[in-house]
Amino acid sequence: MINRDVARFGGAVCLCLSVAGNAATAADCGPKVEAAFQALQTSGRPYRSERLGALSNQESYLEIIEFVPPDRMRYQMRKIISSRQEDMFEFIRVGDRVWDPDKGEFPGLVGVFDDQMERLGRPFGAFECLGPVKFSDKTYTGYRTYQVQFLVSTFRPAEQRAFWRTVLVDRETGLLAYEIATPNKQLKNLKWRTHYTYPNNIVINPPVQ
Numbered sequence: 001m002i003n004r005d006v007a008r009f010g011g012a013v014c015l016c017l018s019v020a021g022n023a024a025t026a027a028d029c030g031p032k033v034e035a036a037f038q039a040l041q042t043s044g045r046p047y048r049s050e051r052l053g054a055l056s057n058q059e060s061y062l063e064i065i066e067f068v069p070p071d072r073m074r075y076q077m078r079k080i081i082s083s084r085q086e087d088m089f090e091f092i093r094v095g096d097r098v099w100d101p102d103k104g105e106f107p108g109l110v111g112v113f114d115d116q117m118e119r120l121g122r123p124f125g126a127f128e129c130l131g132p133v134k135f136s137d138k139t140y141t142g143y144r145t146y147q148v149q150f151l152v153s154t155f156r157p158a159e160q161r162a163f164w165r166t167v168l169v170d171r172e173t174g175l176l177a178y179e180i181a182t183p184n185k186q187l188k189n190l191k192w193r194t195h196y197t198y199p200n201n202i203v204i205n206p207p208v209q
Contacts, residue, residue, distance in 0.1 A: 165179065
């Protein structure tokens with residue numbers, strides 16, 4: 001569920017297996033990208049990631065992850081239809097306990113949260129160093145790789161998807177800012193976009209019992 005490689009919509013599960021293509025034409029900046037992801041865990045700062053992507057021509061989804069060190073997380077998945085958001089599910093972790101606010105405690109999901117955190121420091125593939133990249137009226141340090149995903153679903157035949165994955169890092173702070181998936185090297189026609197922010201006012205408390 002919380003693993004970014006697994007999506008659950010309408011009771012169906014889609015497993016995404018990612019294989020990176022070696023598309024780097026300049027020096028491999030993979031270690032720099034890895035360091036940016038690892039900093040999400042080691043910097044001691046709260047963060048929020050918001051991934052917006054398409055389900056179909058009419059529907060999209062918004063996946064929100066919030067983390068407050070050392071061990072508090074909130075995971076939300078929302079479906080968006082005609083700009084209207086519909087909460088699909090939410091999980092909250094505090095220490096070694098995980099809750100669905102509506103359905104109670106889910107002890108078996110603690111390991112899923114741990115796996116999610118471990119994966120943050122292991123991005124796929126060799127990354128090309130792009131240097132300065134302008135996106136959304138700001139200039140970042142950019143890195144790019146080519147990825148192939150194999151989607152195995154319970155409700156449709158397996159399919160293969162290929163895209164360019166661009167990672168943007170804030171030039172002043174060195175913090176991860178965006179992950180962007182596009183069908184070509186241009187940052188247009190986004191397949192999905194993840195925005196990382198670092199607010200200090202995130203509060204994650206266990207639901208009232």
